[in-house]
Amino acid sequence: MSEKIAVLGAGSWGSILANLLDENGNEVSLWSYNPKQVKELNEKHTNTHYMKDFTYSETLIAYSDLKQALTGATTVLFVVPTKAVRSVAGDVKQVLEELQTKPQLIHASKGIEQGTYKRVSEILAEEIPAELRKSITVLSGPSHAEDVAKRDITLVTAASTDADAAKHVQQLFMNRYFRVYTNSDVIGVEIAAALKNIIALGTGALNGLGYGDNAKAALMTRGLAEISRLGASFGANPQTFTGLAGVGDIIVTGTSENSRNYRAGDELGKGQSLQEVIDTMGMVIEGVATTKAAYELAKQRGVEMPITGAIYQVLYEGKDIRTAISDLMMREGRSEF
């Protein structure tokens, strides 16, 4: 199967997914709003700021013009940070109206929108009306761009309410090192994907403070418990949280130096301020915004999320991390399930 695919967002994940789709025999256009980055990708086949020591396929073409990137595309993959999804989708809508095409949409972003608490597929559905697109599928799971760049084994899930669309996305991405499952639980996959970044900030902070494996395993397990509670309040399938988008992504993000969220937490634990961490990362740390959205959402829905609450207090209210940990530990004893 070969298609014309437009990938929107040329950061670490968008550029590596674009390269994988090119490697799978598709005609891929990679869009970035940064003309300097587009020039580097087309002339040197590198993307140094986001993916050091990686050479991209020479057949992968980058564009800074959205219309050029979208022309002829039967699939559009969004991989911009969550805070940029609505504006990019709005621009895509205008171009699709001009082009009179109706592509399927995929997204691989992990976050919840500030203020609206919308999942990324909801934002896409709002901004790009049904008459301008086909299905929407979410691609998610434990997948650091750095490992995929090395063609290391990676398993992810493609979630859509349209079973044929999920199968189609599975076929587009699958290869000898990238295995894709299908899933019908879009809500669960998106909630798990977004909220694991909060937990990775937490395990990173534990690391920075010198805590050991027990503490990190505890945080990941109880973190997943509260993520599942929020998911259940939206009707998510509980099994999703035991799968690739749930346990899988908590493990990969909550234990790895490749994770920007884990690294950010680590620096916070070592005493840097949040602003210093954001300024030095140079890439998106989705968990920072998602902590605020999830904290407010949990309050709105009456879902108990003590870890998210503690991380919110550290990030947004200046609470000392050690005090936040101690307060969590000294909560009244309770039954695990």
Ligand SMILES: NC(=O)C1=CN([C@@H]2O[C@H](COP(=O)(O)OP(=O)(O)OC[C@H]3O[C@@H](n4cnc5c(N)ncnc54)[C@H](OP(=O)(O)O)[C@@H]3O)[C@@H](O)[C@H]2O)C=CC1
């Ligand atoms: N990296 C990974 O391994 C994985 C990432 N993800 C998810 O993918 C999404 C993208 O992450 P990732 O590629 O890592 O992020 P990066 O920070 O590496 O790259 C994001 C890209 O989007 C660009 N961008 C930022 N704002 C806008 C905007 N308003 N309009 C258009 N482009 C914009 C950035 O440009 P600039 O920097 O110049 O602002 C940059 O090129 C996130 O939601 C992340 O959680 C999911 C799985 C794995």
Ligand SMILES: O=C(CO)COP(=O)(O)O
């Ligand atoms: O989602 C990811 C891996 O699955 C990447 O996580 P970070 O955004 O923390 O790097």
